Amino acid sequence: MSDLAAQPETLERLLRFWFPPAEQLSISAQAVNHYYGEGDARKQVLFDNRLDVGAGEIVIMTGPSGSGKTTLLTLLGTLRRVQEGSLKVLGTELNGLEQHQIIALRKRIGFIFQAHNLFESLTATQNVRMATELLGIPPVDAEPRIEAILRRLGLGQRLHYKPKSLSGGQKQRVAIARGIVHQPQLILADEPTAALDAESGREVVTIFKELAKRDGCTIIIVTHDNRILDVADRIVNMVDGKIKSNVLVQKTALLCQILQQYPLFRELSPAVLANVADKMNLQRYSPGSEIVRQGEPGTDFFVIAQGEVEVLASGKLVNRLETGSYFGEVSLLTEQPRNATVQAVGEVACFSLNKEDFQEVVATSGSFEEQLRQALFERQ
Amino acid sequence: MVASVSLAWKNLTHDRRKLALALAGVAFAVLLMFQQRGFNHALFDSTVELVRRLDADLLVFNRARFALTSELRFPKEILERLASEPGVGSVRPLYLENKLATAHRAGLPARPIRVVGLDLTTLPFQDAAGEVNAGLAALQRPDTALLDRLSKDYYGFDLRVARRGEVQSAELSGRQVQIAGLFSLGCDFAHEGNLVMSSENFAKYFRYRAADPLSVVDLGLVKLEAGADRELVLNGLRERLPQSVELMTREEFEQREINFWARSTPIGIIFAIGAGIGFAVGVIICYQILATDIADHYRELATLMAMGYGKPFFFKLVLQQAWWLAILGYLPGLALSWLLFQLNASWTGLLMQLTWERALTILVLTLVMCSLSALLAIRKLLAADPASLF
Numbered sequence: 001m002s003d004l005a006a007q008p009e010t011l012e013r014l015l016r017f018w019f020p021p022a023e024q025l026s027i028s029a030q031a032v033n034h035y036y037g038e039g040d041a042r043k044q045v046l047f048d049n050r051l052d053v054g055a056g057e058i059v060i061m062t063g064p065s066g067s068g069k070t071t072l073l074t075l076l077g078t079l080r081r082v083q084e085g086s087l088k089v090l091g092t093e094l095n096g097l098e099q100h101q102i103i104a105l106r107k108r109i110g111f112i113f114q115a116h117n118l119f120e121s122l123t124a125t126q127n128v129r130m131a132t133e134l135l136g137i138p139p140v141d142a143e144p145r146i147e148a149i150l151r152r153l154g155l156g157q158r159l160h161y162k163p164k165s166l167s168g169g170q171k172q173r174v175a176i177a178r179g180i181v182h183q184p185q186l187i188l189a190d191e192p193t194a195a196l197d198a199e200s201g202r203e204v205v206t207i208f209k210e211l212a213k214r215d216g217c218t219i220i221i222v223t224h225d226n227r228i229l230d231v232a233d234r235i236v237n238m239v240d241g242k243i244k245s246n247v248l249v250q251k252t253a254l255l256c257q258i259l260q261q262y263p264l265f266r267e268l269s270p271a272v273l274a275n276v277a278d279k280m281n282l283q284r285y286s287p288g289s290e291i292v293r294q295g296e297p298g299t300d301f302f303v304i305a306q307g308e309v310e311v312l313a314s315g316k317l318v319n320r321l322e323t324g325s326y327f328g329e330v331s332l333l334t335e336q337p338r339n340a341t342v343q344a345v346g347e348v349a350c351f352s353l354n355k356e357d358f359q360e361v362v363a364t365s366g367s368f369e370e371q372l373r374q375a376l377f378e379r380q
Numbered sequence: 381m382v383a384s385v386s387l388a389w390k391n392l393t394h395d396r397r398k399l400a401l402a403l404a405g406v407a408f409a410v411l412l413m414f415q416q417r418g419f420n421h422a423l424f425d426s427t428v429e430l431v432r433r434l435d436a437d438l439l440v441f442n443r444a445r446f447a448l449t450s451e452l453r454f455p456k457e458i459l460e461r462l463a464s465e466p467g468v469g470s471v472r473p474l475y476l477e478n479k480l481a482t483a484h485r486a487g488l489p490a491r492p493i494r495v496v497g498l499d500l501t502t503l504p505f506q507d508a509a510g511e512v513n514a515g516l517a518a519l520q521r522p523d524t525a526l527l528d529r530l531s532k533d534y535y536g537f538d539l540r541v542a543r544r545g546e547v548q549s550a551e552l553s554g555r556q557v558q559i560a561g562l563f564s565l566g567c568d569f570a571h572e573g574n575l576v577m578s579s580e581n582f583a584k585y586f587r588y589r590a591a592d593p594l595s596v597v598d599l600g601l602v603k604l605e606a607g608a609d610r611e612l613v614l615n616g617l618r619e620r621l622p623q624s625v626e627l628m629t630r631e632e633f634e635q636r637e638i639n640f641w642a643r644s645t646p647i648g649i650i651f652a653i654g655a656g657i658g659f660a661v662g663v664i665i666c667y668q669i670l671a672t673d674i675a676d677h678y679r680e681l682a683t684l685m686a687m688g689y690g691k692p693f694f695f696k697l698v699l700q701q702a703w704w705l706a707i708l709g710y711l712p713g714l715a716l717s718w719l720l721f722q723l724n725a726s727w728t729g730l731l732m733q734l735t736w737e738r739a740l741t742i743l744v745l746t747l748v749m750c751s752l753s754a755l756l757a758i759r760k761l762l763a764a765d766p767a768s769l770f
Contacts, residue, residue: 070770074767079686079765079766079767079769079770103688103690106686106688109688111683113769114770115679117679118680119387119390119391120394121390122387130684131687134684134687134688134689222770
């Protein structure tokens, strides 16, 4: 199973997205409601929104105008007060936050607005410096950083130009530089690439990726720009004040990469593999917990993603299984109760496929069934 | 925070045309305040200028004389008796005639003029340029006077003739008078011109003052002996003086005169209101400038708020802009005021003095004015909602 070691990073990433540890959650929204107006004019604009985003994730929020995504963005940015529910940003509960705490939190966030909002009286460098001076970054450190970011964004020849002498796209890039120069832990961007041509849009996206990967910066982008959808780790779609779908974009791709390493899935066609991966869930078990219990009806098929399990038949240890091994298929294939108990030895993570999906995959892929039956036969 | 300093300055100076308009507004308010305060001071300075020029430590005057313009006099014996009191060096009389003294040149209507009668042997009056002292020889001649060159020109005196040193004749209270030279004293709100002459000549022109015209004195000028304690002598003399006269230091008398104009006439209040209006106009102008600037930079300032800039930063920002406006607007205001003071002085004969102290007072007033505007305008800024940016 040495080839499995080739993918620990991929698995790590997958696990991180799937189970972001509470302390690494950049955003955790629970039952967030929001209302505009007072009295009779009071209108609910956000309905029971729940969202967890891990550090270093790039989230793209989409949805028609008026769907509440902007409201949610302003709540995340502490620009509006949380009215109902719990909203944690960078480990701080926003509901009931004091003004001085809000100010402190805002300094850890980078804002990129749809309009550039640059001071006409300041040069590109001076506008960006407003962000570093606020954080008290000494000029010795700040100045090279400002220049490097502006150069990176293609403004090396425009460092000391005032906005009047810059094009729309150049102004937007200065605004982006101002939003990221202080190395925020969370970036909230509203249509950051709308004013940019394909090339600079791509450069901005590349920088976002770097910030997310290298610094673990979480980035929330509200956009309709299809060109940058591929950068997203998660796409959140909002409709009528509710998060309608919350998809980990790269889950399927990452899962396929991992499953391919396992003997059971090696022979599957890419289409079938993707189908399996798409339907799989990732679950975690604490040491000693029972994943399946002897005598109970089978509900899921498991592939071990990480860790080790013991198989016990009538209390007697009959086998140990490691990463890449699978179990639970027998009772699904034979429609009989579980013939053994499977217990987690240490921390265990398993991919699981429920019975219906399992049977559907088996029915559509002859080779998969053959593989399973072959293995079943060998085991007996 | 260095940022606020440069940002305030840069925002203010970015648009030169807007800056020029703003500074013109502030300068206008500064000018208004300077003019009102200037006239106010001019009134006071001018009314007490004569007193300031007197060579005296203490002044004796009729207790009922509420101001220099009220021509209540006291007997000369009272003054002469003081000469032998301990601590007193010398006493001299000063004669003034105002309401009944009229002057004009041939062909022009007679106008009231203030005539100062001086004892030439001890000359108790020193004008700024010493011209009276220089003209002593001329003043000894009968029916001769020196003319205040700041007198209103409707008397018809020809200053060019006088400047050439030629004598011109005019009429003073129905009698010919020879104008032998010039000196400077200045008009005030009650006096439109001045003449000085010897007390002997003075007696000839104003016989109606008394059987002996020089037996009644307007101001008694007391000089102390060298080394005498002024307070001590003052208190000693007061005890021995009759109830009908009052004794004061020259400075006290000046203040009393100023207080009369400031409190007993509406003039002080009128100018205070004038200056107040200038101040209020300034507050409104400056508020408009700052509020417009905040409105123009609404999105940028709201962005700074979103970034985490707090209230103290915005207070500093707006206050600094206000102070720059104050200082930059004050300078042209000061220059214009100085020019206008010169013009005013030559038009009215008033003493328009622009002292450092008064210029500094207006600067402080301007700073206060702009700070008030800043505090009014900042409410607009603090109400900015960064949530509106998304």
